[in-house]
Amino acid sequence: MTTFVQMVINGLALGSVYALIALGFTVIFRAAGTMNFAQSSVMLLGGLLVARLHEALGFWGALLVAAAATALVSVLEALLLRAARKRDLASLAIMTIGFNTLLLAELSRQIGSDVLSLGDPWGSRIVEFSGITVAQTRVASLAVAGVLIAAFFLAFRFTRWGLAMRASALDVEAAALMGIRRRRLELSGWAIAGGLAAVAIAFLAAFPSQGLDQTTGEVALAAFPAAIIGGLGNPAGALVGSLLIGVTEAAAATYQNDLSLLGSGLSLIAPYVVMVAVLLVRPQGLLGTRETSRV
Amino acid sequence: MSEIALVRPRRRVRSRAASVALGAGALVLLALPIYLPGFWLGVGLFSMSAALGAMGLNLLMGTAGQLSLGHAFFVAVGAYGYAWFAGHSGRQGTVDLSGLGLPPVLALMAAVVLAGLAGVLFSPISGRMRGLYLAVATLALVYIGHHVLLNARSVTGGFNGRQVPEMELFGFTFSNHHPDTLLVLGVPFGRLERLWYLGLVLVGLGWWLARNILRGRPGRGLAALRDNELAASVMGVPAARYRAAAFTVSSMYAGAAGAFLGLVYERIVPDSFGIMVSINFIAMIVIGGLGSVGGAVAGAVFVSALPLVLGHYAGSLPLVVPAGMEESGISPVEASNYLYGIAILAILVFAPGGLAGLVRRRSPKVPTQEER
Numbered sequence: 001m002t003t004f005v006q007m008v009i010n011g012l013a014l015g016s017v018y019a020l021i022a023l024g025f026t027v028i029f030r031a032a033g034t035m036n037f038a039q040s041s042v043m044l045l046g047g048l049l050v051a052r053l054h055e056a057l058g059f060w061g062a063l064l065v066a067a068a069a070t071a072l073v074s075v076l077e078a079l080l081l082r083a084a085r086k087r088d089l090a091s092l093a094i095m096t097i098g099f100n101t102l103l104l105a106e107l108s109r110q111i112g113s114d115v116l117s118l119g120d121p122w123g124s125r126i127v128e129f130s131g132i133t134v135a136q137t138r139v140a141s142l143a144v145a146g147v148l149i150a151a152f153f154l155a156f157r158f159t160r161w162g163l164a165m166r167a168s169a170l171d172v173e174a175a176a177l178m179g180i181r182r183r184r185l186e187l188s189g190w191a192i193a194g195g196l197a198a199v200a201i202a203f204l205a206a207f208p209s210q211g212l213d214q215t216t217g218e219v220a221l222a223a224f225p226a227a228i229i230g231g232l233g234n235p236a237g238a239l240v241g242s243l244l245i246g247v248t249e250a251a252a253a254t255y256q257n258d259l260s261l262l263g264s265g266l267s268l269i270a271p272y273v274v275m276v277a278v279l280l281v282r283p284q285g286l287l288g289t290r291e292t293s294r295v
Numbered sequence: 296m297s298e299i300a301l302v303r304p305r306r307r308v309r310s311r312a313a314s315v316a317l318g319a320g321a322l323v324l325l326a327l328p329i330y331l332p333g334f335w336l337g338v339g340l341f342s343m344s345a346a347l348g349a350m351g352l353n354l355l356m357g358t359a360g361q362l363s364l365g366h367a368f369f370v371a372v373g374a375y376g377y378a379w380f381a382g383h384s385g386r387q388g389t390v391d392l393s394g395l396g397l398p399p400v401l402a403l404m405a406a407v408v409l410a411g412l413a414g415v416l417f418s419p420i421s422g423r424m425r426g427l428y429l430a431v432a433t434l435a436l437v438y439i440g441h442h443v444l445l446n447a448r449s450v451t452g453g454f455n456g457r458q459v460p461e462m463e464l465f466g467f468t469f470s471n472h473h474p475d476t477l478l479v480l481g482v483p484f485g486r487l488e489r490l491w492y493l494g495l496v497l498v499g500l501g502w503w504l505a506r507n508i509l510r511g512r513p514g515r516g517l518a519a520l521r522d523n524e525l526a527a528s529v530m531g532v533p534a535a536r537y538r539a540a541a542f543t544v545s546s547m548y549a550g551a552a553g554a555f556l557g558l559v560y561e562r563i564v565p566d567s568f569g570i571m572v573s574i575n576f577i578a579m580i581v582i583g584g585l586g587s588v589g590g591a592v593a594g595a596v597f598v599s600a601l602p603l604v605l606g607h608y609a610g611s612l613p614l615v616v617p618a619g620m621e622e623s624g625i626s627p628v629e630a631s632n633y634l635y636g637i638a639i640l641a642i643l644v645f646a647p648g649g650l651a652g653l654v655r656r657r658s659p660k661v662p663t664q665e666e667r
Contacts, residue, residue, distance in 0.1 A: 035427045085647045089426045095643050102636025224431045263446030272435035283423045
């Protein structure tokens, strides 16, 4: 039973970090109508900045600077995408892949084969209560991600920005006629996604993982299934999908001895297996709406 | 682009100059193994394998408008499929391998069919999904596939991979023996030279098939689907079936590319079929020009040759240093990644037609959209 509770807590913590990334995908999808395949390298940039700056600025200061920088890079990417001649979905997505290739080449040159510490204040300490042991980083990530996610949903529901975002997703032209500045809205979406990515990687590189290396950004790929499972462009769906994936991954890692028939390293592919299963039943995602077109 | 599907294109009559150029090009390709040293033959072979895969992905992405990140998976199915069909059961290193021991030619065909079957199995998803959804769904194939390659040891050999049996045709092997010495104009023809011709045949066949698919009914139907699904459905194009079919055909191309790649590598390991392979294929067809068969081949040559050539000449290039050196500088792979990244962005910003579009713009003979 304690194993199970620990597994669920770890899974939710992981899921909440995925949710930060998946929410980023969601706002970008809403704003720009594309999937940002460069999210993983933008994340990695955030991690690298925290690693380089934490000695001078402290962890939180470095994280703040890194989040601002990733938001800026994300906006630069959006501006680059605006320059595309063809603005269909595939071309934009491929541009983000190109941007990713470029940024990743530079980052992996910078990082090399190093494993960098981000200097987070929790280290490898663990929390114990009534027989359940959980890493402090997990609790911290649940708290921080929880606050950020709650803030996001409140903003989405109650602020003018959120209203503009929802209106523009419903009907771009009508929203523009009501005076919503689509360009600014779009850039704000990219900036938020970039900032959230930096926070996410700070927790992904923390204990129990060894630190930041070239491949840490690839974890962002696991958030793609999360965003798709919930239904692309739906923030609540992204949250549900992320938690589902986080818990599945934790379960696969916890019970891998019982699942050894399926091979080792099952937790790495758990998100994808869940996604394929969900998509077979509901191609539009759990909370997505089926596309209909009127003739 | 959107008019292409609906307007009957002007019948293209190949001019005499074009025919001469085509013939001369074919002759040069046939004669190259006599002159090229081993390194360049290797570059050529990797380019041919990439060209096969790129032509397939181009059918799917360029014509059907479906974004797939799963191409590496089907390449792996082709490569391992060939190794399994043609290989013999027995111990290799520490692993007991199984194999059917089929004649290699049959195994090659079976590998292509197997990749196609894998594509068919994925059709409940590939037929119903579009664009970005499909891109992420196919991402699953690469990761789950990699997991299977690592764990299904008796078929794949696990982490250390498995040896790929030589190709053989009526007693003639595409390797360094049987016949042990083969002199053509005084040049010994070994494995690389022999595989060169096999590659040319495969690429030629693939090109011919792709051109015919694109120009015939299926190509028109797919382009119509890409441009406007509703309009295409009303005109009687079965959307789900066509999408699934495009996915299957593109997987078969990838399977052929994989089987040939396996022959070139001689030994295949799971890590050669990662997500970067899929991304490279996308880079190829974007750089070459979406929707153009010739462009896909050109892009394939560019993307697969670039890192090899940069690595070969690393010593004499500024900034680039050979791999594994401690000096500060850019490794060949990194340098080529910078170049692809920039090439993809630059092409989508300045020349969405890719290399093929640039060539088309230069030659005045083909009427442009506006002139039609």
